[in-house]
Amino acid sequence: MPISQGDLEASIRNVIPITHLEIIDQSSGCGENYAIFVVSDAFEGKTTLARHRFINDILKKEIALMHAFSQKTLTPKQWEAQQAKATAA
Amino acid sequence: MLRTALRASHLQRGVMRTPLLAPSSLTIARRFISQETRAKIQDAVNSTPVVLFMKGTPDAPQCGFSRATVQILDLQGVPPEKLKTFNVLEDAELRTAIKEFSEWPTIPQVYVNGEFVGGCDIILGMHQSGELETLLEKQGVIPPIEGDAKASS
Numbered sequence: 368m369p370i371s372q373g374d375l376e377a378s379i380r381n382v383i384p385i386t387h388l389e390i391i392d393q394s395s396g397c398g399e400n401y402a403i404f405v406v407s408d409a410f411e412g413k414t415t416l417a418r419h420r421f422i423n424d425i426l427k428k429e430i431a432l433m434h435a436f437s438q439k440t441l442t443p444k445q446w447e448a449q450q451a452k453a454t455a456a
Numbered sequence: 457m458l459r460t461a462l463r464a465s466h467l468q469r470g471v472m473r474t475p476l477l478a479p480s481s482l483t484i485a486r487r488f489i490s491q492e493t494r495a496k497i498q499d500a501v502n503s504t505p506v507v508l509f510m511k512g513t514p515d516a517p518q519c520g521f522s523r524a525t526v527q528i529l530d531l532q533g534v535p536p537e538k539l540k541t542f543n544v545l546e547d548a549e550l551r552t553a554i555k556e557f558s559e560w561p562t563i564p565q566v567y568v569n570g571e572f573v574g575g576c577d578i579i580l581g582m583h584q585s586g587e588l589e590t591l592l593e594k595q596g597v598i599p600p601i602e603g604d605a606k607a608s609s
Contacts, residue, residue, distance in 0.1 A: 415574070415578055415581060415582075416572075416573075416574055416578060419574065419575075419577065419578060420559070420560075423560065423561050427561070430561045430562070431561065435519075435521070435562075436561070436562060437521070437576070437577050438577055439577065439581075
């Protein structure tokens with residue numbers, strides 16, 4: 368069952384403050400395969416496992432309908448550091 | 457295709473091979489796994505230092521995420537005798553139950569000494585950051601590198 372990018376985005380934005388959000392449809396059309404990249408203050412002080420569980424919980428219904436789901440979660444500080452590193456390289 | 461067949465016929469479910477879970481557990485409610493099922497999965501994750509629930513087998517993975525996870529465990533040098541894998545595609549009940557057990561919606565799933573570590577994204581991230589190596593060393597799965605392990609960074 369296809370899930371729209373907009374629905375995913377709304378579900379996440381409803382629950383946590385978002386610094387940066389990328390939702391990539393990797394399904395080539397069927398809408399069942401998404402990769403998301405979330406940068407949020409809400410992840411501060413949480414382990415990666417806890418962050419992923421948090422997102423899994425927010426998107427529980429949607430993920431159950433998907434074929435594949437992948438995520439990356441950073442705090443704004445980590446994201447800045449990553450960008451700085453990328454620029455320097 | 458397997459899934460479709462299972463949905464189509466309940467008769468088929470009875471004859472499915474269930475390497476980990478006994479056929480009797482097929483009758484349990486789908487949403488919440490029984491204490492019995494939970495105990496069996498707990499025994500399975502405790503049976504070997506590293507346990508991987510995946511789609512397919514290490515030699516023939518049937519999903520890109522499972523393949524990547526197998527490759528990472530291989531790169532880390534996890535010895536074969538310390539790794540046990542379960543193919544959830546061969547066991548419809550396990551495929552559902554493992555998600556309830558760990559409260560994790562996707563497969564693959566990696567356990568180290570009975571503790572859930574994560575799925576493909578987390579294993580890949582930990583591999584890249586060096587955390588996975590540290591964890592496997594601390595848990596006695598792989599030997600620490602001779603001399604100062606930190607010297608390589």
